[in-house]
Amino acid sequence: MELYVFMFMLATLVASEKKTVHKWFFLLGCSDTEKEMLYGVDGEEYYYADYVKGVAVDALPDFTVHPSFPGLYDQALAEIQICKANLASSIKAYKNPQVKMDKPQTSIYAENVVQLNVENTLICHVTGFFPPPVRVSWTKNNEGLKADSLSQYRPNDDGTYNIFSSLTFTPVEGDLYSCTVNHTSLDQPQTKTWDVDVAVPSVGPAVFCGVGLSLGLLGVAAGTFFLIKGNNCN
Secondary structure: OOOOEEEEEEEEEEEOOOOEEEEEEEEEEEOOOOEEEEEEEOOEEEEEEEOOOOEEEEOOOOOOOOOOOOOHHHHHHHHHHHHHHHHHHHHHHHOOOOOOOEOOEEEEEEOOOOOOOOOEEEEEEEEEEEOOOOEEEEEEOOEEEOOOEEOOOEEOOOOOEEEEEEEEEOOOOOOEEEEEEEOOOOOOOEEEEEEOOOOOOOOHHHHHHHHHHHHHHHHHHHHHHHHHHHHHHO
């Protein structure tokens, strides 16, 4: 079993004027194959290290203030070296002890209202798992696809983690998409499917209304005809 070292630190900041409570957190994790450093506030990403591109990424939305943290990526590299040293010590001291595992829960959904032939994004949300990592893969009609993005691991309040994977797609009626999750707690991969099934407005009510209106008009016409004939007889 791959051993993963994770350090999670939580700090609470109280603004005195309005008694607003904000929760800042710091997440550092590493294994033989993965590494992550993340800063966040109130459950959202603030800054994180992209070890593939070699940069610190500002995850704040465009409409807010963006503080500058010079040297953040260099710090992230140093933190990972410490994490890997701790990992090696843990492997030697504890001989890969069995850890309590929590199975992931997976859901798949479209980001926007689905319209045929209009580009959209599928989201695969994996949550409630421990320990990291998880592996997420996509298929379309049983053929493998490459995901557009995979988020950082984010902590849940109960000590488990969650992660998002996204896939850009154009809905075509009948297509079938799947998101498959692999985790050490699972006996077999966990797969959720999503099919393009856009509801088309039914013509039934319109047909019934049209037929009813036609019969009503025929009834009025027939009544008028017999009324005129009756008056002529008198």
